[in-house]
Amino acid sequence: MSRQFTPKVVTANALLEGDVVWLTADDRWTRDIHEAELIEEEAHGQIRLIEASRQTGTVVGVYLADARPGPLGPEPIHFREEFRTRGPSNYTHGKQVEA
Amino acid sequence: MYVYNDFDQAFVRERVAQFRAQVARRIDGSLTEDEFRPLRLMNGLYLQLHAYMLRVAVPYGTLNPSQMRQLAHIAERFDKGYGHFTTRQNIQFNWPKLEDVPDILDALADVEMHAIQTSGNTIRNVTADHFAGAAEDEIADTRPVAELLRQWSTDHPEFQFLPRKFKIAITGSPNDRAVTRAHDIGLRMVRNDAGEAGFEVIVGGGLGRTPMIGKVIRDFLPQADLLPYVEAVVSVWNLLGRRDNKYKARIKITVHENGIDTIRDMVESRFEQIQPQFGGVDQQILAQIEQHFLPPTFHPKSVDAYEAARLANPAFRSWSDTNLAPHKAPGYSIVSISLKKPGATPGDATADQMRAMADIAERYGHSELRVSHEQNIILPHVQKSNLPAVYQALREADLASANIGLISDIIACPGMDYCALATARSIPIAQEIAVRFDELKLEHDIGPLKIKISGCINACGHHHVGHIGILGLDRAGVENYQITLGGDHTEDAVIGEKTGPGFSADEVVPAIERIVGAYLSLRHGRGETFLEAFRRVGIEPFKTALYDSEAKADAA
Numbered sequence: 269m270s271r272q273f274t275p276k277v278v279t280a281n282a283l284l285e286g287d288v289v290w291l292t293a294d295d296r297w298t299r300d301i302h303e304a305e306l307i308e309e310e311a312h313g314q315i316r317l318i319e320a321s322r323q324t325g326t327v328v329g330v331y332l333a334d335a336r337p338g339p340l341g342p343e344p345i346h347f348r349e350e351f352r353t354r355g356p357s358n359y360t361h362g363k364q365v366e367a
Numbered sequence: 368m369y370v371y372n373d374f375d376q377a378f379v380r381e382r383v384a385q386f387r388a389q390v391a392r393r394i395d396g397s398l399t400e401d402e403f404r405p406l407r408l409m410n411g412l413y414l415q416l417h418a419y420m421l422r423v424a425v426p427y428g429t430l431n432p433s434q435m436r437q438l439a440h441i442a443e444r445f446d447k448g449y450g451h452f453t454t455r456q457n458i459q460f461n462w463p464k465l466e467d468v469p470d471i472l473d474a475l476a477d478v479e480m481h482a483i484q485t486s487g488n489t490i491r492n493v494t495a496d497h498f499a500g501a502a503e504d505e506i507a508d509t510r511p512v513a514e515l516l517r518q519w520s521t522d523h524p525e526f527q528f529l530p531r532k533f534k535i536a537i538t539g540s541p542n543d544r545a546v547t548r549a550h551d552i553g554l555r556m557v558r559n560d561a562g563e564a565g566f567e568v569i570v571g572g573g574l575g576r577t578p579m580i581g582k583v584i585r586d587f588l589p590q591a592d593l594l595p596y597v598e599a600v601v602s603v604w605n606l607l608g609r610r611d612n613k614y615k616a617r618i619k620i621t622v623h624e625n626g627i628d629t630i631r632d633m634v635e636s637r638f639e640q641i642q643p644q645f646g647g648v649d650q651q652i653l654a655q656i657e658q659h660f661l662p663p664t665f666h667p668k669s670v671d672a673y674e675a676a677r678l679a680n681p682a683f684r685s686w687s688d689t690n691l692a693p694h695k696a697p698g699y700s701i702v703s704i705s706l707k708k709p710g711a712t713p714g715d716a717t718a719d720q721m722r723a724m725a726d727i728a729e730r731y732g733h734s735e736l737r738v739s740h741e742q743n744i745i746l747p748h749v750q751k752s753n754l755p756a757v758y759q760a761l762r763e764a765d766l767a768s769a770n771i772g773l774i775s776d777i778i779a780c781p782g783m784d785y786c787a788l789a790t791a792r793s794i795p796i797a798q799e800i801a802v803r804f805d806e807l808k809l810e811h812d813i814g815p816l817k818i819k820i821s822g823c824i825n826a827c828g829h830h831h832v833g834h835i836g837i838l839g840l841d842r843a844g845v846e847n848y849q850i851t852l853g854g855d856h857t858e859d860a861v862i863g864e865k866t867g868p869g870f871s872a873d874e875v876v877p878a879i880e881r882i883v884g885a886y887l888s889l890r891h892g893r894g895e896t897f898l899e900a901f902r903r904v905g906i907e908p909f910k911t912a913l914y915d916s917e918a919k920a921d922a923a
């Protein structure tokens with residue numbers, strides 16, 4: 269395992285609602301990042317990305333996002349990914365109230 | 368306003384039916400996302416950060432009350448009870464579900480609206496002076512021409528796969544309220560030496576990554592030549608425009624790389640070629656369209672009640688000082704309804720507020736509403752004697768902020784609260800600045816000052832032409848805000864100058880306070896606006912205020 273590799277989660281938006289989703293280790297799409305699979309190895313990440321990208325019937329715009337382990341499960345690193353776990357800051361809409 | 372004929376009606380319905388089938392095929396798996404994406408974009412449907420977003424065209428910013436009510440209905444039925452008015456005079460719904468979008472489009476078609484060509488590499492919604500047909504300084508109402516351009520550009524077979532998107536703005540006033548110098552084509556009505564009205568044609572303006580002020584390609588174009596001439600411009604660019612690099616594809620780069628004189632020669636020769644083919648049919652259609660835009664009959668009435676209310680009610684006086692503009696008819700005013708209550712999201716209106724505005728327009732405003740590129744709503748024709756009642760109704764709808772053109776009347780794009788392209792948030796910055804200056808009770812003393820905020824280099828928030836421009840960036844994983852000063856969006860358009868290093872999110876409000884503080888101490892009295900003072904003294908005193916005090920604070 270390369271030492272520089274930052275762990276990743278596979279993320280996308282759900283086809284029907286557009287809501288943010290993450291891929292779990294058992295191949296489900298979850299709306300809670302804490303349930304996502306934290307990918308610690310680059311090659312594995314590429315495989316998971318390819319597998320997820322084939323699921324065009326359920327999700328849109330699959331990509332790998334940096335993440336780190338937390339007490340409850342994976343957590344976002346970049347602020348954009350953090351906003352995606354929460355929703356907008358001007359209204360209590362989206363995940364912050366619907367989760 | 369324009370009323371759809373049978374052709375328009377059938378066309379829009381057919382597009383909805385097609386899209387309904389496309390959505391069904393996407394959901395049942397017959398279409399992949401790669402296949403579906405261009406189809407949804409053709410219908411204004413984006414996928415944003417947290418949800419889909421539907422961008423609905425408000426052609427040249429004009430709405431009638433039943434359309435506004437339908438937008439309210441859509442907001443309630445299919446969204447979260449509000450809509451966001453944009454700098455392109457459109458409205459965006461931030462939370463539609465994919466399956467509901469065909470129904471939303473049908474609901475729009477019921478009131479002669481659509482979302483066609485609000486995305487993609489096509490000619491987008493034509494934007495116009497939001498005071499058109501009402502402004503005292505106007506030569507003519509250019510909305511008939513804008514409608515002609517809408518009809519011509521919609522589904523224009525030659526222009527469905529342009530090198531990039533293409534935006535046209537038009538104004539009938541020499542005082543440019545439509546930012547014509549920052550559009551792919553800007554059309555500004557002027558008079559020639561013989562006193563005839565025509566257009567100054569500006570090409571190659573644009574903000575974004577490479578901001579450029581448009582160049583005059585024709586200083587006087589007779590109105591009868593407008594459509595073939597615009598077609599010639601788009602046609603020349605369609606062939607020359609760089610399809611190899613999307614950052615170089617806009618016409619501003621084509622003009623920059625080839626030079627305005629070369630482009631002008633090519634356009635003129637193309638124009639000569641195609642102009643006879645129009646055979647005057649465009650002018651016949653224009654004459655029909657003009658019948659839909661006849662001004663209402665204005666009845667001059669005593670303004671005594673208005674003057675009395677101004678004396679009796681300081682809040683009304685303050686509102687009427689800032690939110691009214693001169694109307695061409697005696698006894699009338701243009702009312703700007705501020706969607707910028709300090710602390711609120713710039714450009715957002717709830718369904719109830721939309722209904723209230725529709726009711727007020729119907730009752731007091733000849734049933735006309737406009738969306739301004741500054742993200743406010745305009746009632747273009749209000750009798751002054753009705754202004755106290757309008758103000759009261761606006762207060763009841765929480766729409767009576769007296770801040771048009773002031774520091775809290777901020778343009779802000781959706782930024783990273785919604786937009787998938789954003790590099791930082793813009794809405795909270797706008798909210799914080801507005802709240803802070805409201806607390807300071809300084810904004811009326813500061814006077815005219817336009818702050819414009821974009822959440823990325825695409826510049827939907829027009830930050831380059833803000834008196835104070837704020838651009839949100841991602842600096843090593845942290846939101847960072849770059850400030851520009853001295854921008855101007857009018858007929859004297861100027862791109863603002865960068866002050867220097869950017870500021871973190873919580874440093875922005877103090878930075879703006881330092882800039883405003885510097886202005887207040889150096890201005891030659893209240894008569895000298897921020898922009899005038901900036902032009903007199905240049906950027907240095909503001910840089911000193913911004914950075915020297917910071918350095919001192921660090922050293923302390």
Ligand code: SF4
Pocket residue numbers: 780781782783786787788789790821822823824825826827828
């Ligand atoms: S300026 Fe950038 S962040 Fe703002 S709306 Fe445009 S693309 Fe999105």
